[in-house]
Amino acid sequence: MQLLSSGIRNLRSFSSGANFHSSLRIHLPRRRFSSSPTCIEKETLSGYKSSKYYPNRHSTTWLCSDVANAFKTLKILTANDHVSREAQVFGHLRRVSMGSQNPGKYCVRRAEDILVIPGTNGNKHQCLVFEPLGPNLLEFASQRKKRSGNLFRIDEVRWMTIYFLHALDFLHENGVVHTDLKLDNIQLTLPDNEKEILDAFVSAAEAENPSTIRTNADGAQVYTSHEMVQDELTFPILCDLGSAKLGKPPHEGLVQALPYRAPEVMLGASWDSKIDIWSLGVLIWELYFDSNGHWRHGKIERMELEDRVEMTMDMPLFFDFLRSMLRWDPRERLSASELLKHPWLQLY
Template identity: 30%
Template sequence: MYSSQWASVPRKFPSSGFKLLDSSSCIEEETLPTYQAQKYYPTQQGEVLNNRYQILAKLGYGVTSTVWFGRDLVNASYVALKIYVTGEKREDELNIYHHLNSVEFKHPGKRFIRKLFDHFVITGPHGHHICLVHEPLGISAGELLEWIPGKAVTLEDMKVCVRQLLVVLDFLHSVAGVIHTDLQLKNLLLPTPKPEALTDFEEEELRMPSARKVLQDRTIYVSSRFPPGDGLPLLSDFGEARLSSERHNEDIMPNPYRAPEVILRANWDAKVDIWSVAMVAWDIVSSSTLIKGRNSDGIFDDRVHLAELVAVLGSPPPDFRERSHLSSVFWDDSGTWKGLAPIPDITLESLAANVKEEDKDGFLRLIRRALQWNPSDRPTALELLYDEWLMKGLEQGKREGVTKP
């Protein structure tokens, strides 16, 4: 099979020489509690999708998709392909990308957003699958931290990452009118690895193909470890993004990151992303999340979550409680906690005990600025970017002749 449009010839993968795994053992996406085989497209290594993109290796999987490293045969370049399960329409995500691409205003934050190159529909044996074609960025910030002793970095390294994230959010909030709503380490991806690293990755997959499990109707591949990439992470995954021009009160955000107005089903705005910035900053310098939010059975529980917030932030002000009728479930009319869950004996300072650096006080002030009960009391992305403590390292870098975001 060959197309006159192709600038490169598809690679031919070996039909033997790879490790065959026990077909009775669950691996990869099969281990997910909601897994249904027929919902996933039965991707085959080496196949060409949309008469253009050849599948080279599996990069990962999730509840809604699998992700693959591929080659654009028309442009002779590498791409990442995200193939969604059936039933995932993704029109909202595509509309957000089209909206972002239509913004002509020049802003430095725009270049730190992962690019969407293309999208198309695959017809599988059990329905249609949306496929998004992205630039092939490196591993996530979360994966990178797994490689670092203590699973955390210094406050100075964190500052550089957070400054860039705030530049991106200033573009999204003040120029594009977009709320991301899903800021977390797994959605911050390192830049595209060097071309030679991508070539080596492809050649290694041809020389030693990934282990796999071969079933009657599909093959389940083991995800390959992708080269990390070098530089500051870019923001990806706009699947949960919303336009700020619309009114919102739907449930959003990863459980331990949820802002209090989201927990209480009140209206929310772009300030939920500012709340998330504090949570992400914390995760970069600490090996455990700031909020646990789980009850004794290990289940996320709004009562436990709010009790932890009261312990860390103090009681919410009256005007915040008035934002939602659900506040009366947790606090009485005078603002006293009703005790639906015990308030733990923790403080922001005690939780930061493992952050052992002299400049910790400035870090905690930054966290407190972003973690305000009232969204209107939280700074904008630009205001937080110019936080005195956050800017401190930047000024020092300039004096030393180092350019940082």
């Protein structure tokens, strides 16, 4: 289901949902229709089936303006049990954050409103209303590398890690396991001139280059999206709770993207919030070592961490920090609150 408001454009085809607000104006902007046989957007995914993606598999995310000309992000969820859990988790976090003193509540994306709208076939779609954010870390890293050839310095990795841990501490304290921690589920806040940036994005991206709608062989419509480009490394916000697990551990089942998957999940054992700690350890390793070309998947010889990179004074503490998260036995992994006290983070 695609609903368009004034100044709306498809930001990204995320794997979760979107939402709606009663004050939003609904207009259809001008569109370009394409009959090109070339696959675009989600059609390029190996598991794409048009019958399961309308308009996306679990949701579609849109940038909209309301009647006060304030920008909002809408995440419209498909009508199934999996995505309804995301609205449930966001609702739970909204309630507990009201009385929480945990600073991590500001490091997790907050749903301003959770509403329900009727679909064309009688289904009801849950809608999440958010403040707009910038690109995710995966997109930002790619953009930065194209511009300058550089990615993340160790001091940048350190201060981002503090935000990641505060976010996880807040989630875990309130009975939520994210289960899908990865670079593309962490978005950056927009710079201080947010309104100016979004106005420019709308006018340049859509007015000058309207989104294309392609009708594929099955008759399904596929929308192109516009990429949000950002130069400044701003505050990271943990997003996308579509796979989050709410409730008392232990939990069971296959979760997490494969590169970030904890050993206990791979072995089919029960698991708890410590799987997020493992994923974060992999993510931090990826931010600094992998993104900077210090190693390559499939070409890793058996070496000590200290032999892989050029050593600086704080590297031994960094390695100890990583080892505190990447323990095979989840009982030996430090919690988010314990990791926040690690000496490596005190260097910031």
